[in-house]
Amino acid sequence: MFFLIIATVIIGRTMIGNHFKKKFSKIPPPGIIVTQVVEKEFAEKIETFGTAISKKSETFKIKKDDLFEDLKLKNFVKKGEIIIKLKSGNIIAPFSGVLGYTGLTEDILVSNNIIIITLDDNSTIYSDIKIPENYSASIKKGLPVDVKISSYKDKVFSGEIDFVSSRINADTRSLLSRIKIINENSQLISGSLLEVSVKFNLRNSLSVPDTSVMIEGDKSFVYSINSENIANKTEIKTGLRDDKSIEIISGLNIGDIIVAEGLKKVRPRGKIKPINK
Numbered sequence: 001m002f003f004l005i006i007a008t009v010i011i012g013r014t015m016i017g018n019h020f021k022k023k024f025s026k027i028p029p030p031g032i033i034v035t036q037v038v039e040k041e042f043a044e045k046i047e048t049f050g051t052a053i054s055k056k057s058e059t060f061k062i063k064k065d066d067l068f069e070d071l072k073l074k075n076f077v078k079k080g081e082i083i084i085k086l087k088s089g090n091i092i093a094p095f096s097g098v099l100g101y102t103g104l105t106e107d108i109l110v111s112n113n114i115i116i117i118t119l120d121d122n123s124t125i126y127s128d129i130k131i132p133e134n135y136s137a138s139i140k141k142g143l144p145v146d147v148k149i150s151s152y153k154d155k156v157f158s159g160e161i162d163f164v165s166s167r168i169n170a171d172t173r174s175l176l177s178r179i180k181i182i183n184e185n186s187q188l189i190s191g192s193l194l195e196v197s198v199k200f201n202l203r204n205s206l207s208v209p210d211t212s213v214m215i216e217g218d219k220s221f222v223y224s225i226n227s228e229n230i231a232n233k234t235e236i237k238t239g240l241r242d243d244k245s246i247e248i249i250s251g252l253n254i255g256d257i258i259v260a261e262g263l264k265k266v267r268p269r270g271k272i273k274p275i276n277k
Contacts, residue, residue, distance in 0.1 A: 029271040034225055035260040040207035042240045042247045043144075043199035046135050050127030050179065052149075054120040054190040056095050059102075062086065062115045071115065073099045083117070097121040098186065125181045125188045126162065129196055130174035138200040139164055145179050148195040149188065157181050157188065161198065205239060206248035212260050213238065213246055223259040223266050224252065225274060231259065233268045 062071075066086045077083055077093040084091045102116040127147075131139050141164055147157040159181035168175055179196060181188065188194075213236070214221045220238050223231040236251030252258070259266055260277055 029229070029273045030262070030265045031275050032231075032259055032266060032272040033261040033277045034257050034272075034274045035209060035212070035277055037206050037208055037248065037252045037254055037256040037258060039204050039254055040242075040245060040247075041202060042205050042207070042242055043202040044138075044240070046131060046139075046198040046200070048129050048131070048196050048198070050129040050194045050196050052188050052190050052192040052194055053126045053128070054097075054122050055124040055126065056097065056121035057190070058094060058097075058119040060084075060091055060117040060119070062091075062117060064113050064115060073101075073117065075099065077119070083119070091117075093119060095119070095121050096123075120190050122183050122186045122188065122190060125159075125183045125190070127179050127181075127194050127196065129177055129179060129198075130169075130172060131177050131198070133168050133173045133175065135200075136168060136175045139175060139177060139198070144199045144202075145181075146197040146199070147179070147181055147188075149192050151192075152187065155187075157183075206252055206254055207245045208248055208252070208258060209260050210241060210244050210246050212258050212263070214263060222252070223263065223268075225257040225259065225272065229271055229274055231266045231268065231270055231272055234258075 060083070062084060066088050068085050068087060071084065073083070074081075076096075076098055078096045079093055081093045082090045083093050083099065097119045098121075100118050100120070102118060139161065141161050143161040145159045145161065147159055148155070149157075159179050161177055162180035163178040165176040177198075179198075208222060212222050220236050221233050222236055224234045225231055234251055237249040239247030239249050241247070257274070259272075266272060
């Protein structure tokens with residue numbers, strides 16, 4: 001009887017242990033963020049700098065003793081409005097624009113009796129840039145440009161090449177070009193330093209996030225996911241990198257599902273639980 005009880009306990013514990021071992025040994029597949037292969041515009045870029053120039057500028061020299069009253073300027077005037085009333089005749093705005101002094105206050109004088117007033121039309125901003133000679137064959141009128149300035153760190157202004165010189169400067173070995181930017185809300189100010197990116201060789205290509213690509217030696221791979229949620233290690237050929245995206249030359253098709261993040265949790269031929277970002 002004693003040995004029967006011992007045997008029953010051992011067998012029972014073994015059966016219960018095997019049951020729970022079988023139940024909990026099945027580790028569920030990891031949840032992995034996936035995404036689709038999409039098409040995106042890629043372009044090569046030329047990085048350079050330029051200075052913002054107003055579409056139109058006008059300067060007025062005013063004698064202090066010609067003023068009717070203390071000088072008070074509007075921030076903005078329209079074409080035909082009176083800028084300043086003078087004893088010798090009013091100054092009329094020849095175009096719409098922003099008014100200012102050459103200095104910080106009206107006390108900045110050219111002489112003891114003269115004040116300089118400026119009128120700038122900043123509706124369109126231009127900038128002359130120098131393109132290195134080795135890119136001269138790629139530059140032409142109408143190419144898109146992206147512009148940044150330090151005062152708007154996260155904002156990109158869009159423009160285009162408006163003019164290209166007909167000759168290379170022999171001293172600088174560069175091609176002078178002019179860009180044009182439609183200055184909505186007058187955010188760009190004349191005289192600002194512009195960071196300019198000229199885009200050329202534009203094309204639509206397949207694109208994946210840069211976090212999805214694995215580099216092994218001189219080869220690149222992604223994990224593509226099939227209809228059964230199995231991860232397959234797939235070799236790809238990459239092109240340009242742009243704004244956290246990588247151009248795919250070959251190895252994938254548009255609409256393919258790939259792992260976007262969490263590559264370390266994925267195993268070749270392993271099953272995953274897809275999470276759409």
